[in-house]
Amino acid sequence: MAVRHFIRKYRIRKKRRVGNLLSIGTICIVLVIAFGFLGASYALWDQPFVIFGSINTGHISVVVRDVVLESSDSYDSLSMNKNIEDNTVERVDMDIVTDAYPFNAVLVFVVENNGTIPVVCEGIDASVPDSIQVQIVDAPDEIAVGQTASIKVKITKGYCKDFEFTTFLRFVQSIS
Amino acid sequence: MNRGGKSLLIFSLIALILIGLEYAMEVEQGFKEQPLFNTALMQMVPEKCRVVDMSEGIDASIEFKRDESGNIVDRSFVRLVADNVYAGSNVSYRIVVKNISTIPISVERCTLSINGTSDSLADSIYFSGSIKIYRHDNEYYDVIGTFKNVGISELADSITNIMKYRKIDTTEEVIIELEQQFDRNDSWFVLDGELSYVLTPVFVQYFPSENT
Numbered sequence: 001m002a003v004r005h006f007i008r009k010y011r012i013r014k015k016r017r018v019g020n021l022l023s024i025g026t027i028c029i030v031l032v033i034a035f036g037f038l039g040a041s042y043a044l045w046d047q048p049f050v051i052f053g054s055i056n057t058g059h060i061s062v063v064v065r066d067v068v069l070e071s072s073d074s075y076d077s078l079s080m081n082k083n084i085e086d087n088t089v090e091r092v093d094m095d096i097v098t099d100a101y102p103f104n105a106v107l108v109f110v111v112e113n114n115g116t117i118p119v120v121c122e123g124i125d126a127s128v129p130d131s132i133q134v135q136i137v138d139a140p141d142e143i144a145v146g147q148t149a150s151i152k153v154k155i156t157k158g159y160c161k162d163f164e165f166t167t168f169l170r171f172v173q174s175i176s
Numbered sequence: 177m178n179r180g181g182k183s184l185l186i187f188s189l190i191a192l193i194l195i196g197l198e199y200a201m202e203v204e205q206g207f208k209e210q211p212l213f214n215t216a217l218m219q220m221v222p223e224k225c226r227v228v229d230m231s232e233g234i235d236a237s238i239e240f241k242r243d244e245s246g247n248i249v250d251r252s253f254v255r256l257v258a259d260n261v262y263a264g265s266n267v268s269y270r271i272v273v274k275n276i277s278t279i280p281i282s283v284e285r286c287t288l289s290i291n292g293t294s295d296s297l298a299d300s301i302y303f304s305g306s307i308k309i310y311r312h313d314n315e316y317y318d319v320i321g322t323f324k325n326v327g328i329s330e331l332a333d334s335i336t337n338i339m340k341y342r343k344i345d346t347t348e349e350v351i352i353e354l355e356q357q358f359d360r361n362d363s364w365f366v367l368d369g370e371l372s373y374v375l376t377p378v379f380v381q382y383f384p385s386e387n388t
Contacts (some may be wrong), residue, residue: 027181030188034195049218050253051271051375055356056298058233058260117262118234144235175264175360 058117062143062171064089067111070152072105073098102158106137109151109169113143118174122149126168132157132165142174217277218379219251221349224272228353231265234258234299238269256354263300271352275344283339287378288332300359301371303331307338310349317326317351325357328373334386335377343382 001081067082067089075098082090096103113119137152151169220242228234239255240248258267275281290298306322321338325330335352344350 004284023179027185027188030185030192046273048252048376048378049220049273052253053373054255054294054347055261055297055301055371055376056259056371058262103207123195136276151382173262 005124014173032165058173059115060119060171060173061113061115062111062119062169065112065148067092068108069094070106070108070109072096073100073103075100075103078105102156104154104156106152106154109149109153111143111151111169112148113145116145118142118144120174122170122172124153125170129165131160132163136169143171190232210311216252216321217275217279217281217381218273218344218350219276220254221272221274222248224270225254226270228268228270229355230258230267233260233262234265234267235260235296237266237271238271256356257320258302258356261356261358266355266357268287268305268353268355271354273350273352275346275348275350278346280346281344281379282341282382283336284378284380285335286332286339287376288328288373290328290371292373294367297369297371298372300361301328302326302357302372303328303334303354304357305354307335307353308351309342309344310351311345313347314349332375335375339377344379 042146065087067080069078069080070076075096076096077097079093079095081095082089083093084085092107094105096105111121120142123135123136124134133154135154137154139151140149143149153169157163220240225235225238227238235257236259237257239257241253242250243251254265254271255271261267292298302325304322304324304326306318306319308317310317320342323334323338326334339350
């Protein structure tokens with residue numbers, strides 16, 4: 001009797017417990033979903049702004065428009081041939097017959113700043129052969145954009161025949 | 177299920193339906209009328225945004241998204257342009273943003289992303305500036321913070337630290353004065369490079385802390 005009573009009571013309690021679980025579980029799930037959407041809606045209630053920054057640097061471009069012999073030691077004969085393409089001197093051939101040793105000449109390079117920022121001539125390329133000396137005698141402090149300027153270069157060379165060399169002037173941004 | 181549980185379940189279902197409807201309205205793209213989709217909190221004031229100062233030779237400007245007629249179509253986007261920059265140069269911008277909503281606003285966070293072909297340019301750029309809030313119909317302003325010589329990677333954090341938890345009331349304007357400076361050391365500055373960055377402050381409703 002007591003056992004039957006206990007089992008019956010347990011069964012009812014068990015049913016109630018399952019029923020309670022179902023109702024409470026359902027409510028919890030619904031509330032979780034509801035608050036989930038609430039959070040999503042709140043997250044949407046904001047406004048991002050966009051500040052887009054675009055930066056482009058300038059560039060350096062200097063071209064040689066002309067090369068002129070300003071002065072030199074005495075010579076028997078001297079000829080200068082300039083290879084000019086698109087108004088730019090690409091190559092200079094100098095043919096000199098002289099008794100001077102060493103022979104010194106000052107060339108004037110007429111350059112134009114074709115870039116977008118002011119530049120200054122920093123010097124001569126250091127890879128010039130040791131048998132020839134090349135140095136800048138005079139150069140402007142700054143060459144503005146679009147400006148043409150003259151740079152004097154002194155060349156000193158001993159005896160040679162069919163001597164060729166390549167060098168270039170180094171230009172960097174002028175910081176005033 | 178007992179009566180209390182049923183009531184709670186019904187209430188929750190109604191709440192869920194209402195929230196779902198609001199969510200649907202938020203993401204709906206088909207609304208043409210502004211009153212129906214008026215979720216804008218802050219808006220640029222284009223006529224007050226301008227380039228304040230720039231070094232010689234630089235091309236700087238402020239641009240907005242415009243339609244074919246030239247009308248601004250998006251007042252939450254601004255493009256700060258600086259071309260032909262060089263070592264030692266600088267550009268200053270002034271950006272004005274207004275609270276056009278009916279609730280007080282604050283900045284939750286600020287993020288920054290960098291795109292570009294020149295890493296050395298990113299290392300060579302520094303930012304300085306200040307952030308002000310004009311109050312009471314522009315009668316006076318409060319300088320809520322300044323920053324100086326901040327690298328690009330720290331810019332977002334600097335702005336977040338200044339603006340977070342600051343209240344921007346309705347109709348008040350926020351002025352961001354931003355100066356871009358480029359390192360004078362030209363050995364670091366590689367020319368023929370480009371860089372872009374996207375700075376995104378996120379505005380949210382202002383909720384005061386419990387202590388205030």
